Amino acid sequence: MDNAVTTALAVLEKQLNRPLAAALEVCARCGICAESCHYYVADPKLDHVPAQRAEQLRQVYRRQHDFIGKFFPTWVNAEDLDENKLERLAEIAFSECTLCRRCTFNCPMGVDTPLMMRVIRAMATAAGKAPEILVMLADSAIEKGKDPDMFRAMFKEQIAQMEQELRELTGNPEATIPVEKEGARVLYVALAGAHTILPPAIIFNAVKEDWTLSLYEAANYGVFLGDTARAKAIAGRIIEEAKRLKVEEVVVAECGHACASLVWDAPNWFSETFPFKTRSIVELFAEYIEQGRLHLDPTANPEPITYHDSCNLARTSGIYREPRVILNAVAQNFVEMTPHGLENYCCGGGGGLVALPEYDEKRLRAGKPKADQIKKTGARTVAAACENCRLQLGDLNQYYELSVKVTALADLIVKAMRLPEKIAMSVAAE
């Protein structure tokens, strides 16, 4: 047995807890999961049935753990893991499943097929069979955490420029984007780039939030690798920063996997109850609206707008009411997709797939159910509270010629705040 196979099998053994063993053993082969998977809906073939994907790992499990599988493997369709099989498993887990969990929600037995896909990802990563790009992105993020002085000065300089832009946009000379402010109530963890910093900054300043911006980005590519050590190192940068600054809560940008990993996975990785709350910025925005702290004009967004539920926000984190609180406050014509919320179809870009150009064609074909859903709404704008989803929706827009605009919730809120008009009115009043 070669090293890669031995390493992969060792990971399988290490991760074989009761939930995984149950997922590997209880499938009734009813096939209900087929129609729940966007890959199958886009292209109905056996390889796209979640149970069939899981069966590839089950064959290996039976060879290792089933009594008959150990001695008479062909009787129970058990199979040895070899390098070819490992590569095929990696291909399935990284490019034919986005870990969206729709199959789990629709399985009468609650079989967690994405859990099995995560384990395959972990096996492949340990064995050096994971996509290089995901490994590079995870390791670059870890490198940033090792030495924040490498970029701290440049980052603060950029934020100072952004602060000027914020002041011009809001007409408020005192509007700020604080960085590393000790004792702030909220530590906001954005993504790389101004588009997830400036709109929330406008909103935070409007409600007079006591906030500070994280040095780090929320994205966690360790999660996509199924690699807890890497995922923990990436999340650890933010957790340490939150402790150092003594904040009350950590608020994660509009990003599905980043929110799910920091809110739900991190406390388990660190076996710790953090001295701060963690939640999505979507929940905080909805809270501001429900508390009447934001003055919004829905006529600023008059066109039909639909909302794509990120799988990590809706199915994993239960955040499907809050986006609708926001949309009903900022849009004049909010139209639901069918299905939506917990039953929403994955856009096809989850699980790190949007960052893997080698799987572009597969990813875009798997996004057909989402493209069809969008078309049926007649919406001209699609909002999504996840960066990966927005990147995928942008690509689907071109590929399927949807002629829609893809936007974040924060952008719609800012538009409904009608900033330039307010500035014009205040100038006229003087």
Add this chain to the structure above:
Amino acid sequence: MSTTITKPDQVLDLKGLLCPMPIVRLSIAVKKAGVGAVLEGIATDPGVMADVPAWARQSGNELVSIKQQGKEYHFLVKKTK
């Protein structure tokens, strides 16, 4: 960071791309390039100012220079292995 090399062998237009795509494109281009090749990247996502130095350290390639020019971010990297 050295500043002696200024002429790139390849220019990557990364304008309009959002994180993580500038680093993804850079990484793919560097992989295809020969050892010693110098690549220039031009991006509009300010995230590259932190991400490119981290990528260079992690990948073992040399970041020759990185600077902001108006709304654009220009960097030079040299493939070292």
